[in-house]
Amino acid sequence: LTSKGAELEAAYAFTKNFTVNATGYYGDPKYDTGTYDLNFARTPAICDNVVCPTNGYIGGKTTPRSSKFMTTLGAEWQDDLTASLQYYLRADLAHQSKAYADVMNLSWAQARTLVNGSMGVTSDHYELMFWMRNVFDAKYVAVASITQPNVGYYGAIGDRRTFGLTARVKY
DSSP states (O other): OEEEEEEEEEEEESSSSEEEEEEEEEEEEEOOTTOBOTTSSOSSOOOOSSSSOTTOBOTTOBOTTOOSEEEEEEEEEEEESSSSOEEEEEEEEEEEOOEESSTTOOOEEOOEEEEEEEEEEEOSSEEEEEEEESTTOOOOEEEEEEETTTTEEEEEEOOOSEEEEEEEEOO
């Protein structure tokens, strides 16, 4: 297996109150020439030399559950509420490209983009935060995989909109 890629991260404070951060990932993990997966080269045959090779050859295929691109973008506003209390508002956007479910690259989980957010109040001794994940209630497959011994595919559905309240005490 050979994997080539790059990862970048940046953050910038536009003012003392407003900050932005971003990340980017590109990766291309491929099976090397001469690589075989013997789960696909078995009797009875599950490949037909049309959809996939009966000898289980996977050279040049992308590894399962590996997105080629992933990016995030976040923004936060924070300010004083009183002399001892601060507040913040935060939004995050995350994108992930499709990811194959199997070594033959026959099926995949589609790309997805999710938005998360939070707002809170902090002091020297506590924090109270309201948060929400998947703000727009996107329906997506979080991960797709193949059942063993290569007889079927399954997809795990990603979390729908969730929200909560978190309280922290600092001592």
